[in-house]
Amino acid sequence: MDYRQLGDTGLRVSETGFGAWGIGGESYGVTEKRESLRALAVAEELGCNFLDTAPVYGESEQIIGEFLPGRRDKWILATKYSGGAASLRTTLVQQLQRLNTDVIDLYQIHWVPRGDDTQLYEELYRLRREGKVRAVGVSLYNVNDIDYVIDNTVIDTIQLPCNLLEPLPYLQRLKKIQASGVGVIIRSSLKGGLLSGKYSRETQFTDARDQRSKLSSEELHSLFAQVDAMRFLEQTAGSLALAAARYPLSFAQTSTVLLGTKTEAQARFNFGEVPGGRLNEDILQRIHATQIQLGLFPPRWKLWLQKLKNQLRP
Numbered sequence: 600m601d602y603r604q605l606g607d608t609g610l611r612v613s614e615t616g617f618g619a620w621g622i623g624g625e626s627y628g629v630t631e632k633r634e635s636l637r638a639l640a641v642a643e644e645l646g647c648n649f650l651d652t653a654p655v656y657g658e659s660e661q662i663i664g665e666f667l668p669g670r671r672d673k674w675i676l677a678t679k680y681s682g683g684a685a686s687l688r689t690t691l692v693q694q695l696q697r698l699n700t701d702v703i704d705l706y707q708i709h710w711v712p713r714g715d716d717t718q719l720y721e722e723l724y725r726l727r728r729e730g731k732v733r734a735v736g737v738s739l740y741n742v743n744d745i746d747y748v749i750d751n752t753v754i755d756t757i758q759l760p761c762n763l764l765e766p767l768p769y770l771q772r773l774k775k776i777q778a779s780g781v782g783v784i785i786r787s788s789l790k791g792g793l794l795s796g797k798y799s800r801e802t803q804f805t806d807a808r809d810q811r812s813k814l815s816s817e818e819l820h821s822l823f824a825q826v827d828a829m830r831f832l833e834q835t836a837g838s839l840a841l842a843a844a845r846y847p848l849s850f851a852q853t854s855t856v857l858l859g860t861k862t863e864a865q866a867r868f869n870f871g872e873v874p875g876g877r878l879n880e881d882i883l884q885r886i887h888a889t890q891i892q893l894g895l896f897p898p899r900w901k902l903w904l905q906k907l908k909n910q911l912r913p
């Protein structure tokens with residue numbers, strides 16, 4: 600496992616982190632607790648030290664609370680908060696109990712508060728000063744969110760999506776992010792499993808507890824048209840899953856890539872195979888050319904994309 604700095608927090612995180620949404624059993628289909636605990640243990644054996652969960656991820660926090668005793672010092676534990684400022688402290692106490700710990704290493708607001716909600720940042724800073732949480736962050740969605748938090752707050756980390764089919768907003772703000780010193784946690788690099796290579800446009804997601812079952816056949820069809828355009832990576836980069844997970848790892852600003860992991864086999868790949876590898880310049884240029892063809896970037900960005908070379912991690 601390779602490790603990277605989590606921005607200016609002083610924390611060193613494994614290049615791939617354990618995304619614990621799936622083990623909650625409500626969004627990626629039913630899971631078995633024994634298999635979830637095994638996946639966590641294998642991740643730890645392979646050197647993964649970063650774990651991201653949330654109280655809204657089904658049973659995820661409870662399962663992690665069962666897993667952590669005796670090994671708490673091996674993990675940097677990140678969770679989230681989704682409510683208003685008034686109930687933040689009482690919720691945190693409940694989370695500490697569920698997670699079987701006395702401190703959260705990274706406490707993230709699940710969106711970017713603005714207007715009346717900005718008192719949430721003050722609450723976070725107070726918790727950080729009191730040592731109840733070590734670092735604070737937000738989970739965000741778009742370029743305005745990135746600009747807002749970097750320009751107006753003193754949070755430590757941002758969490759945002761970035762994958763072969765969603766290079767923006769991350770690539771749009773690489774320089775600004777680098778200059779700010781925030782740690783960068785990338786999510787959804789496998790596009791919820793659709794970029795793992797194991798699904799096709801014939802796939803039917805039938806488990807009602809799998810969010811992918813809500814996608815219409817038209818939505819799946821157009822998503823898989825995009826996935827198929829990236830299948831050249833099966834030859835050039837080893838496999839689609841490997842290329843997808845390594846794509847955000849190829850940028851120097853990325854601290855860790857969360858890989859949603861449900862099984863021991865997935866843990867072996869996500870924490871044993873993915874780390875340590877980068878996509879080379881030729882492959883990245885081909886990916887960006889395909890992204891332009893798919894309309895994921897405005898065409899005039901072609902030149903701008905070539906300049907991304909300077910942002911790559913050696």
Ligand SMILES: NC(=O)c1ccc[n+]([C@@H]2O[C@H](COP(=O)([O-])OP(=O)(O)OC[C@H]3O[C@@H](n4cnc5c(N)ncnc54)[C@H](OP(=O)(O)O)[C@@H]3O)[C@@H](O)[C@H]2O)c1
Nearest residue numbers: 618619620621738786787788789790791792795858859868
């Ligand atoms: N707003 C937010 O804060 C937010 C939103 C989304 C996610 N997140 C965080 O980011 C994490 C990851 O993002 P994500 O949920 O969008 O998922 P993702 O990492 O893009 O995809 C995860 C899914 O891909 C499949 N998969 C994982 N590893 C695989 C492998 N090696 N081979 C084949 N299939 C594999 C699994 O589902 P199947 O086996 O069922 O296909 C897994 O549930 C989450 O767990 C969560 O911690 C945060």
